[in-house]
Amino acid sequence: MQAYVDGKTVAFEEIYRRVSPSLFAFLLRLTRDRPRAEDLLQVTFVKVHRARSSYLLGAPLLPWLLAIARRTFLDERRMTKSRYEDLSRDGKMPEQSEPPDAVNDEVSDVLARALDDLPDNYREAIQLTKITGLSLSEAADVLDTTPTAVKLRVHRGYNMMRDKIEVLRRLRT
Amino acid sequence: MNVKPDPLVDLAWPKEPGPSATVSNAIHHICATDLRPAKSRNIVERVARSIALSGLLFAVLLAIGWQRHPPRHAVAVALAGALVWGIAQASVIIVGLGRVPGKRAHRWLRWTVVLAVPLAFFLHLTLASNVTLSIQDFVTAPRSIRHTVVCGVHAMIFGALSIVGLFFVWRRTDPFSPRLSGAVAGLAGGLVGAVALDMTCPHLEAWHLWIGHGLTLVALVMGGWYAGRRWLSP
Numbered sequence: 001m002q003a004y005v006d007g008k009t010v011a012f013e014e015i016y017r018r019v020s021p022s023l024f025a026f027l028l029r030l031t032r033d034r035p036r037a038e039d040l041l042q043v044t045f046v047k048v049h050r051a052r053s054s055y056l057l058g059a060p061l062l063p064w065l066l067a068i069a070r071r072t073f074l075d076e077r078r079m080t081k082s083r084y085e086d087l088s089r090d091g092k093m094p095e096q097s098e099p100p101d102a103v104n105d106e107v108s109d110v111l112a113r114a115l116d117d118l119p120d121n122y123r124e125a126i127q128l129t130k131i132t133g134l135s136l137s138e139a140a141d142v143l144d145t146t147p148t149a150v151k152l153r154v155h156r157g158y159n160m161m162r163d164k165i166e167v168l169r170r171l172r173t
Numbered sequence: 174m175n176v177k178p179d180p181l182v183d184l185a186w187p188k189e190p191g192p193s194a195t196v197s198n199a200i201h202h203i204c205a206t207d208l209r210p211a212k213s214r215n216i217v218e219r220v221a222r223s224i225a226l227s228g229l230l231f232a233v234l235l236a237i238g239w240q241r242h243p244p245r246h247a248v249a250v251a252l253a254g255a256l257v258w259g260i261a262q263a264s265v266i267i268v269g270l271g272r273v274p275g276k277r278a279h280r281w282l283r284w285t286v287v288l289a290v291p292l293a294f295f296l297h298l299t300l301a302s303n304v305t306l307s308i309q310d311f312v313t314a315p316r317s318i319r320h321t322v323v324c325g326v327h328a329m330i331f332g333a334l335s336i337v338g339l340f341f342v343w344r345r346t347d348p349f350s351p352r353l354s355g356a357v358a359g360l361a362g363g364l365v366g367a368v369a370l371d372m373t374c375p376h377l378e379a380w381h382l383w384i385g386h387g388l389t390l391v392a393l394v395m396g397g398w399y400a401g402r403r404w405l406s407p
Contacts, residue, residue, distance in 0.1 A: 007210035016200065024192045038196040042203070049204040051407030053211035054345035056219075056273040063275055067348035068407050141275050141349040 001061055005052050016045075019062055022132045023069050029127045030073050032116060040076060044069040063138040066128065070142060114164040122157030125150050216273055219342050223266050223361065226338040231258065231365045234331045238373025251372060258368045262361060265290060269357030274347040287356045291394060294367065295387050301371070302379035311380040320376055324385035328366035332393045336362030340400065345407040355401015356394050363393030 003011030023044060027037040047068050055064065115123060121143075128139040129150065136147040143150060191197075214222075235255065268278055268286050277283065311317055339358040347354045367390040374386070 004208075005211050005213050007208045009205045009208050012205045012208065013201070016197070016204075020197070020200075021191045025190060028190065038192055041192050042196060042200055045200045045204055047407050051345040053213040054407060055213065056216050056346055057213075058216075058276065059273040060275045064348060071348060071406055138275070144350050146280060 001052075001055055002057055005055065015061070019065055022062060023065055026066055026124070026127055026132060027069055027073060029115070029123060029131075030070070030120070036076075040069065040072050043076070044072045047072060060138055060141075062132070063134060063142050066132070066134070066142045067144075070124070110165055110168050111161075113168065114161040117164055118157050118160055122153050122160065125153035126157045126161075129154050216271065219346075220266060220271050222342050223270065223339055224263055226342065227262050227266070227335055227361060227365050228259065230331055230335045230338070231255075231262075231369050234327075234366065234369035235372060238369060242373055242375045254368075254372050258364065258372075261290065261368075262364055265357065265361045265364065269361070270343060270354060274349050274354075277350075280350070280353070283350075283353055283357060287353070287360055287394060290360055290364070291387070291390050294364075294390055295383065298371070298382040298387050299379065301377065302382050303377040305379035308380065311378065317378065317381060321381045321385035324370055324374055324376070324381070325389050328363075328370045328386060328389040329393070330366070331369065332363040332366030332389060333396075334362075335365040336393060336397055336400075338362075340404045344404055347401075347405045348407050351401040351404075351406035352398050353401070354405050356398040358401065358405070359394040359397020360390070362397065363390040366390075366393070 001011075001015065004015055020041070024037060024041050027040045027044070028034060031037045031040065044065070048065060051068075115126065118126070124143065125139060128134045128142060129136065134142065136150050140147040140150045192200075239251075265286055269283050270277075272278065306314065306317075336359055339362055340355075343354065343358060367386050371382070371386050376382075376385075
């Protein structure tokens with residue numbers, strides 16, 4: 001990150017290569033909408049670019065970026081909620097976005113669907129700890145809560161997923 | 174015993190999908206084209222600047238106050254008060270902001286600082302007061318409201334100046350808990366105005382101290398809490 005602050009393009013490319021999949025997956029899991037997640041990813045990187053001189057050396061980079069991404073998502077959601085209309089340019093209602101299952105063909109349908117059905121706070125806790133691979137304290141920093149709360153959310157989300165997966169499996173067999 | 178098999182065991186967690194090439198190119202275009210070095214300051218520099226800025230404003234306010242109302246105690250006692258303030262101020266800044274975001278002191282410790290320091294200040298004001306009027310007498314006493322408003326406005330102005338400076342030093346540094354960091358900056362800034370005024374104001378009536386000196390500190394902490402989200406988050 002210091003090299004990026006010093007103006008080295010290669011450093012930015014390396015950071016992008018390493019963190020963009022995690023950031024994008026996190027945003028996709030939050031939004032469940034690929035175009036929206038891509039927009040938010042761009043906004044996140046613009047914010048990171050603007051704030052690169054404010055990055056304090058030694059701060060954990062991926063949690064720092066994930067926290068910015070999460071706040072970007074929350075800001076965008078707040079703005080969307082306060083809008084009166086959400087129509088396309090021709091004045092019609094926008095078409096339904098792709099369901100997340102179709103977004104990524106490789107993921108296990110069952111697990112992805114169970115994860116997407118979880119409430120927001122459980123979903124983002126599981127995404128950060130189980131998929132992105134953050135520690136409980138790092139995830140707690142990103143979610144602006146305590147490690148105990150994250151542990152609880154993961155545990156409850158995990159139980160809910162387990163029940164859903166059993167139902168889905170039974171339906172399939 | 175019938176052990177329920179865990180249905181998640183044999184399932185792989187979803188792989189992380191990447192953004193499309195178009196989006197990646199757009200991001201590279203914004204962030205990596207004509208990239209220039211940015212001036213950054215480390216944590217020690219920022220802490221030092223925060224303490225220096227607070228100290229400077231505190232000294233200015235103290236000088237103005239003592240010019241109008243010479244110290245009510247001996248100079249040595251006043252200087253001891255300034256030293257105590259300095260230690261409290263530096264502690265608030267170091268505990269609340271003195272480590273990189275993500276590795277800062279535990280949330281409960283920072284909350285304790287934000288809540289306990291104003292409470293301690295109120296306790297100090299209560300002990301420092303030499304008379305407590307009934308609220309009706311306080312309202313009707315000649316010029317008591319005016320003095321309280323003047324004190325409150327002075328504490329607010331200098332506290333706000335200090336907060337603006339602290340927010341400038343720490344701007345965009347904390348995406349994790351910007352509100353809490355804002356409250357810490359509000360407390361540090363508020364202490365400048367409130368303590369300097371406390372050392373120079375000749376009025377020692379309890380309501381005057383609680384409202385004119387103490388409430389401004391609380392208001393500035395709350396102001397820092399609200400503004401932190403906007404200014405301290407990237």
